[in-house]
Amino acid sequence: MEQSHVLSVFVNNCVGVLTRISGLFARRGYNIKSLTVGETENPAVSRMTIECIGDAQIITQIKSQLRKVVDVISVEELKEDAVCRELFLVKVRANDTNRTAVMGVAEIYRARTLDVTPETLVFEICGDRSKLESFFDMMKTYGIVEIARTGVTAMDRG
Amino acid sequence: MKGAEIIAKVLKEQHIDTVFAYPGGTILSLLDALQGKRNLKLYTNCHEQFCAHAAEGYARATGKAGVVIATSGPGATNLVTGLANAYMDSTPLVAITGNVPLELLGRDAFQEIDIYGVTMPITKHNFIVRSVDRLAETLRFAFQTAMSGRRGPVLVDIPKNVFEECAKYTPAKPAASPIPLPAEESLSEAAELINASSKPLLCLGGGVIASNAAEGAYAFAKRLGAPVMTTAMGIGGFPQDDDQYLGLAGLQPNPSVTAALSDCDLFIGAGLRFSERMLQNIRGSSPDCKILHLDIDEAEIGKNLPAYSAVVGDLSAVLTSLLPRLNQKTLRIYPDNVPRDPLYTQIFGAFPNAIFTTEVGVHQVKACHSLPILHPRRFITSGGLGTMGFGLPAAIGAAIATDNCVVNLAGDGSFAMNMQELSTAVRYKLPITQIVFNNRRLGMIRDLQDRDYGGKHVLVETAPMDLPAVATAMGVPFVRSGDAESLPAMLEEARTQKGVCFIEVQTES
Structure with missing residues (x-):
């Protein structure tokens, strides 16, 4: 059954490593939903959080193919209850007539207001996917000007 | 010591006696350093692609790493087919390419090409060496990578100035490549499966050659009494004058191959990747038999065909570890239908x-x-x-x-x-x-x-x-x-x- 899986891939923090990993996914036709990279507590090591879609066989393949990449140090598949977070910046259409209403909805989601103009509002919101998507759907009703998403970053509990 | 001399030293450390090179502007100091070195012979071909194929012929005839050297730009891109060929056939190669000086990299200089980017999908790994201080360790690691696990080509791109700059050279012995040993659990599961089967069929791929496992495969086949096929890459992995030899597994299977496939209850694929050409024959003739997959590359297990059971490890180690656990089976011989022209x-x-x-x-x-x-x-x-x-x-x-x-x-x-x-x-x-x-x-x-x-x-x-x-x-x-x-x-x-x-x-x- 196809479903979403989150992989933590620890890689050498060196030139070209992102190309290597994204190239592997593109070449072999694996689906990436999101990919984020950042340095870890050890500056020589980066952590990639890759959200990918596939059935059990494909995910096993992805993990084995990743382990073959020389710059990959380890590959872990996160558990279903892992802590997953993503950050959205959302620019919404809002003017004098509905600004309060829009900000009221944002308040419910605990989104922060970063910028106000006569025609727009920019919100920052962080959370798990269902919360962010629900917020996004609500904001659509007011009219979204643009959105920037960081992609999921995640780790196991405990 | 100059970078070019360091390369000569590392080649000597690695016991490299033969290099296939095509001259060009960015590698002149390297060729100058290599020429006349004791125990190292330089050969050239008419085209860089042929240098790469020659290095592959060298590697496949000996089991050692082949070495090819080319200049930047077209010299480097001419290696592409050769590297891709070595990649597909898991042949250990180390390709050294010159590139334009570091300060010109990324500026579309004359004969500049991003060969590092170009060859990423067709090499096991590749490098660009931006500092002469990293040259020796990078080259050593390139050889180790090419020769370890599932073998393959590795490219090291070196900007021209790095050949000419100086660094301290400290001699080192070639790092021993660890032999990937099979897990005990998987061995006992495989042995049980083989012992329980009544009509196993053995198919040998290029891994038998790459892991020098032909002797182990022969003893294994004799213990099973099973008919033996090879892939094109596995030819030579089993003596074709033996009664158990059945023919080629892939293209145009002969009647005995087809008969053995439809008859078998366990298909043992050793050192192969179940290419789509072979799969056709297995799926067509023998959809229900169990698959036991032995390979050095974990990613090959289940890639093209779900395996009932698998052992991951160096094939020679896998076969010799399995042998003492197997019961002697009776010999099964099929008529010789090998279509020899x-x-x-x-x-x-x-x-x-x-x-x-x-x-x-x-x-x-x-x-x-x-x-x-x-x-x-x-x-x-x-x-x-x-x-x-x-x-x-x-x-x-x-x-x-x-x-x-x-x-x-x-x-x-x-x-x-x-x-x-x-x-x-x-x-x-x-x-x-x-x-x-x-x-x-x-x-x-x-x-x-x-x-x-x-x-x-x-x-x-x-x-x-x-x-x-x-x-x-x-x-x-x-x-x-x-x-x-x-x-x-x-x-x-x-x-x-x-x-x-x-x-x-x-x-x-």
Whole structure:
């Protein structure tokens, strides 16, 4: 059954490593939903959080193919209850007539207001996917000007 | 010490005795440093692609890493097909390319190309060395990577200034590549599965050659009493004069292969990747049998075919660990239905101790089926990539590596791609016999057009050419041409020659 899986891939923090990993996914036709990279507590090591879609066989393949990449140090598949977070910046259409209403909805989601103009509002919101998507759907009703998403970053509990 | 000298030192550390290089502007200081070094011979071909194929021929004839050197830009891009070929066939190569000086990188300088980016998907790993301080360790790691686990090509791109800058050189011994050993659990599960099976079938792939596992495979096959097939890459992994030898697993399976497949309850694939061509035969004949997959590369397990059980590890280690756990089974022999083409068995008969290389096309398929190869590393063909033009330069590499007689089998289409390499064979006075089956067409593609496109022939007739005159012009001392009937007489003459021989066989198909 196809479903979403989150992989933590620890890689050498060196030139070209992102190309290597994204190239592997593109070449072999694996689906990436999101990919984020950042340095870890050890500056020589980066952590990639890759959200990918596939059935059990494909995910096993992805993990084995990743382990073959020389710059990959380890590959872990996160558990279903892992802590997953993503950050959205959302620019919404809002003017004098509905600004309060829009900000009221944002308040419910605990989104922060970063910028106000006569025609727009920019919100920052962080959370798990269902919360962010629900917020996004609500904001659509007011009219979204643009959105920037960081992609999921995640780790196991405990 | 200058970077170029450091490279010479590291090659010596790695016991590299042969390098295939094509000169160019960015690698001049490297060539200067390598020339005249004791125990290191420099060879050149007519094109960088042939240097790469020659290095592959060298590697496959010896099991050592092949080394190829090319300049930046077109020199580097000309390696691409050779690297891809080595990647598909898991051949250990180390390619060193020069690049423009560091300060010009990224500015589209003359003969600058991002070969690091270009070769990422067709190398096991690649590097760009931005500082001479990292040169020795990078090159050592390149050799270790090429030669460890599932072998493969590694490219090291070096900006010109790095060859000329100085760093401290500290000698080091080549790092031992750890042999990937199989997990105990998987071994006992596999042994149980084999012992429970009544009609196992063994199929050997290129891993048998790469892991030097032919002896282990032989003992294993004898214990199973099972019929044995090989893939094209596995040819030589099992002696073809043995009663248990069944034939080729892939293209055009012979009736005994088909019968054994539909009869078996356990298919043991050893050192192979279940290519789609082989899968057709397995799925078609034997949809219900269990699959036991033995391979060094974990990613091959379940990639193309779900395996019932698998053992991951060096094939030699896997087979020798399994053997003592297996019960002796009764011998099962199928009738010998190997479709051996008499022209090819005549050639083998004339050169029983030769290494055989092939190009790609009809002659390759016939060679794979027909040559009764007995030993590993005696048959070298472009298995995964199917590169026309591979055979002759690979023959050159194999001849240089072994001093052994090498026979390259070619069609006229492939010969038109690499004919200038005859001059390389002549230059180095190599014991190579080049046999061209000239049917004045790209036979395999023409057959496909006959089969699938109603016989409409597009671009498959080759240009008329006087092949013996070409060979003579290249300086080949022994040139013969004739039809199939005159082949035995031509072979009889050729086998006693010392240098390069050229034989054209005019055929109708």
